[in-house]
Amino acid sequence: MKRIKRGLIFxxxxxxxxxxxxxxxxxxxxxxxxxxxxxxxxxGAPASPIVSVGERVLVGQKVADSEAFIxxxxxxxxxxxxxxxxxxxxxxxxxVLSIVITPDDKEETISFKGLSDEEAKDPDRVRAAVREAxxxxxxxxxxxxxxxxxxxxxxxxxxxxxxxxxxxxxLAADHRNFLERGDKILDGxxxxxxxxxxxxxxxxxxTNKIDAIYHMDKLASSEGNIKVMxxxxxxxxxxxxxxxxxxxxxxxxxxxxxxxxxxxVQNAGTAAAISEAVRGGRxxxxxxxxxxxxxxxxxxxxxxxxxxxxxxxxxxCGGFKGKIGKVVVGGPxxxxxxxxxxxxxxxxxxxxIAFTVEDTSIPNPRPCIRCGRCVDICPxxxxxxxxxxxxxxxxxxxxxxxxxxxxxxxxxxxxxxxATRPFIQLIRHAKAKIIAEQKREEK
Amino acid sequence: xxxxxxxxxxxxxxxxxxxxxxxxxxxxxxTPLVVAGLYAFGFFAFRTLILSILSAVAMEAAVLRYxxxxxxxxxxxxxxxxxxxxxxxxxxxxxxxxxxxxxLAIFFGKQxxxxxxxxxxxxxxxGRAMLVLSWPSIMSGSWFTTLRELDGITTATPxxxxxxxxxxxxxGDISVVYKPLLFxxxxxxxxEVSALLLxxxxxxxxxxxxxxxxxxxxxxxxxxxxxILTGNxxxxxxxxxxxxxxxxxxxxxxxxxxxxxxxxxxxxxCLGLVTILIRFYTxxxxxxxxAILFMNSFAALIDRYTRPITFGTVKAK
Numbered sequence: 152m153k154r155i156k157r158g159l160i161f162x163x164x165x166x167x168x169x170x171x172x173x174x175x176x177x178x179x180x181x182x183x184x185x186x187x188x189x190x191x192x193x194x195g196a197p198a199s200p201i202v203s204v205g206e207r208v209l210v211g212q213k214v215a216d217s218e219a220f221i222x223x224x225x226x227x228x229x230x231x232x233x234x235x236x237x238x239x240x241x242x243x244x245x246x247v248l249s250i251v252i253t254p255d256d257k258e259e260t261i262s263f264k265g266l267s268d269e270e271a272k273d274p275d276r277v278r279a280a281v282r283e284a285x286x287x288x289x290x291x292x293x294x295x296x297x298x299x300x301x302x303x304x305x306x307x308x309x310x311x312x313x314x315x316x317x318x319x320x321x322l323a324a325d326h327r328n329f330l331e332r333g334d335k336i337l338d339g340x341x342x343x344x345x346x347x348x349x350x351x352x353x354x355x356x357x358t359n360k361i362d363a364i365y366h367m368d369k370l371a372s373s374e375g376n377i378k379v380m381x382x383x384x385x386x387x388x389x390x391x392x393x394x395x396x397x398x399x400x401x402x403x404x405x406x407x408x409x410x411x412x413x414x415x416v417q418n419a420g421t422a423a424a425i426s427e428a429v430r431g432g433r434x435x436x437x438x439x440x441x442x443x444x445x446x447x448x449x450x451x452x453x454x455x456x457x458x459x460x461x462x463x464x465x466x467x468c469g470g471f472k473g474k475i476g477k478v479v480v481g482g483p484x485x486x487x488x489x490x491x492x493x494x495x496x497x498x499x500x501x502x503x504i505a506f507t508v509e510d511t512s513i514p515n516p517r518p519c520i521r522c523g524r525c526v527d528i529c530p531x532x533x534x535x536x537x538x539x540x541x542x543x544x545x546x547x548x549x550x551x552x553x554x555x556x557x558x559x560x561x562x563x564x565x566x567x568x569x570a571t572r573p574f575i576q577l578i579r580h581a582k583a584k585i586i587a588e589q590k591r592e593e594k
Numbered sequence: 595x596x597x598x599x600x601x602x603x604x605x606x607x608x609x610x611x612x613x614x615x616x617x618x619x620x621x622x623x624x625t626p627l628v629v630a631g632l633y634a635f636g637f638f639a640f641r642t643l644i645l646s647i648l649s650a651v652a653m654e655a656a657v658l659r660y661x662x663x664x665x666x667x668x669x670x671x672x673x674x675x676x677x678x679x680x681x682x683x684x685x686x687x688x689x690x691x692x693x694x695x696x697x698l699a700i701f702f703g704k705q706x707x708x709x710x711x712x713x714x715x716x717x718x719x720x721g722r723a724m725l726v727l728s729w730p731s732i733m734s735g736s737w738f739t740t741l742r743e744l745d746g747i748t749t750a751t752p753x754x755x756x757x758x759x760x761x762x763x764x765x766g767d768i769s770v771v772y773k774p775l776l777f778x779x780x781x782x783x784x785x786e787v788s789a790l791l792l793x794x795x796x797x798x799x800x801x802x803x804x805x806x807x808x809x810x811x812x813x814x815x816x817x818x819x820x821x822i823l824t825g826n827x828x829x830x831x832x833x834x835x836x837x838x839x840x841x842x843x844x845x846x847x848x849x850x851x852x853x854x855x856x857x858x859x860x861x862x863x864c865l866g867l868v869t870i871l872i873r874f875y876t877x878x879x880x881x882x883x884x885a886i887l888f889m890n891s892f893a894a895l896i897d898r899y900t901r902p903i904t905f906g907t908v909k910a911k
Contacts, residue, residue, distance in 0.1 A: 165607070244601075320607065392905070392906070396905075402905055402906045403906050404906045404907070405905070405906040405907045406906075407906065475598070475599065476599070476600050477599055477600045477601075477606060478599050479604075479606050483605060483606045483607045484604055484605040484606070485604050485605070486604060486606065487604075488599065488600065488601040488602055488603075488604075488606065489599060489601070490599055490601045504606070506606065510607075511600055511606075512606065512607065512608045513600060513602075514602055514608075517613060517669075517710075517711070518709065518710060518711030518712060519711050520613060520616075520710065520711045520848050520849050521711070521848050521849050521853050522848040522853075523848065523852075523853040523854065523855075523858075524611075526854055526902070527855065529902075530905065531904060531905035531906075532902040532905050533904055533905075534853070534854075534897075534901065536853060537853075537897075553901075554904040554907070557905060557906065557907075560604075562604045562605030563605075565604075565605050565608065566605050566607065566608055566609055567609050567611065569611040569613050569615070570612075570613055570711070571608065571612075573602075573603060575603045575604055576603040579603075
């Protein structure tokens with residue numbers, strides 16, 4: 152069994168919740184009253200609206216696009232009328248220009264056209280189709296997929312890895328994607344391999360989704376160059392560079408990209424989206440989301456249309472239970488806490504988690520007592536204790552010396568810290584300062 | 595924003611470990627020893643214990659008040675400092691010794707550096723060192739009074755005796771010494787009263803991961819090996835004096851010891867070497883206190899030279 156060298160096996164209570172959620176089939180939910188499509192849902196340039204207020208749009212119709220390479224277009228996930236184009240709260244709680252659409256219940260769809268099998272062998276046509284469908288990484292960061300499918304010429308890709316780590320508690324969207332859309336994930340992997348010319352394919356799945364491992368193994372059994380890799384369930388195994396370490400035994404150089412070691416990692420849901428985009432010309436307009444946490448009446452996996460307000464999803468999944476302390480979009484370790492539930496589902500939204508007041512941890516940061524737990528557990532082997540102390544006294548350059556830029560923000564240091572220190576907050580502050588400094592020096 | 599929801603940076607779940615729990619476990623791990631100490635030394639020990647804790651807590655509160663910081667006694671750190679200081683004192687010292695000691699420990703050992711987490715030296719040991727240097731006769735003489743009054747024994751603490759009779763006669767008789775050292779040693783301080791109870795307490799802390807096993811193991815191991823190499827009795831040197839107490843409860847104090855695993859091993863070995871140097875080659879019979887204070891000052895430095903290699907940074911490239 153393979154695993155990363157440092158990390159955390161979560162306590163049983165979290166694993167139970169996750170396994171229970173993994174047994175729940177993906178459900179459809181009703182249409183919300185409005186769909187909000189933010190113009191920036193990923194790392195890269197924001198798109199610009201190409202529809203106007205009052206215009207009628209159809210399911211799958213492109214509503215925004217960008218000239219920039221590192222960007223992806225947006226599509227309407229419903230048929231209806233464009234009600235407004237105005238700043239709204241985006242997925243990360245920042246105001247961003249959004250297209251607001253009032254759905255009608257006609258579900259009128261534009262005609263999708265995929266590539267023929269022959270056309271799908273042409274890498275350029277595949278990239279174009281993936282871009283046109285607005286596919287971005289669905290694991291969280293949301294990097295435009297066609298960019299990933301265009302590796303630098305001097306860095307050939309040998310190995311493609313499908314990321315089925317999904318190592319955070321309370322999430323099971325990818326688990327269900329494997330079980331219910333496994334054929335599409337496998338097809339997506341084959342398309343990626345053909346497009347970048349990779350020789351080997353891997354599907355890494357943690358052993359807390361044993362049924363997914365069996366299912367994918369059966370599907371992939373006839374493929375000679377694709378292997379399903381069972382991984383120990385340990386956080387943060389699903390982090391890109393950590394997954395490469397586990398499966399290929401290679402460390403991506405500090406500051407580098409997976410292509411530096413000849414690897415490419417795609418999230419399972421993204422692979423399915425690639426398959427849909429290439430075979431059927433279907434744009435990325437919906438995704439699987441886990442709705443969980445002990446503040447929810449029940450644990451549910453849903454198929455949500457991009458742009459659906461979180462409040463609508465919570466209602467559709469049975470509403471809250473008990474007094475709610477915190478609502479998080481994403482996983483409990485890296486997700487964003489919301490102050491307003493009107494924010495929409497975006498392409499990278501993997502889950503919605505409601506914590507009751509009792510479950511909510513309210514940090515009461517204290518001075519470091521040098522217990523060393525953060526250092527012992529850090530998967531990138533930096534020293535969060537010293538780094539956080541340097542940042543507190545504004546010695547950001549010292550933090551840089553201690554490789555703060557290599558932090559993957561997995562949150563384990565804070566998880567184990569008996570002084571509940573706000574590591575992520577401090578580290579993000581330092582990273583922003585260092586990047587600003589670098590930009591100034593470049594000028 | 596008028597939101598009903600709590601917003602904070604991730605992670606949104608935590609292990610539930612707190613400084614308070616660390617302190618509570620330390621307290622719990624020391625309880626059997628305290629009980630044994632009270633049994634062995636009686637009222638005087640109880641008085642010393644209470645005065646030391648009260649003094650430490652009072653000083654903590656006073657300084658926090660002066661610094662206009664929230665007066666947090668509930669974190670337990672001042673109580674533990676007072677407790678540990680009392681365990682290192684001769685039980686029958688004059689009543690003002692633990693009062694002065696507790697106050698000095700918190701003031702010079704902890705708050706002067708900025709409070710919990712910022713202190714370089716173990717506060718209890720700072721307090722004890724200042725007492726030893728200021729009132730050497732009281733701090734060394736009080737052992738004998740205790741013993742005479744309680745047991746009618748006129749010998750000194752086992753280590754002092756060993757030093758006095760280095761020639762070898764005692765080494766032969768030392769087997770007689772093992773039993774009291776393990777179970778109920780009435781010579782020395784409360785922290786030396788029973789090696790067995792100390793080891794059990796220490797193992798509890800290690801099991802709870804309040805204390806990392808590396809420092810005690812490498813410390814004790816080094817003392818054992820060096821004792822044998824210098825022609826001394828290894829087992830006796832581990833059991834006698836404050837070594838076990840120091841290894842499990844003082845040297846392993848997270849705040850004043852190094853952070854990385856490799857650093858903890860090096861730290862333990864250095865502690866052992868310094869202790870042996872003081873015990874065998876100076877006029878002090880007990881090396882634990884000064885060894886720990888001495889090594890405290892190197893903790894951050896050892897960390898610096900044992901920094902883990904960051905993920906993806908290859909050596910020599």
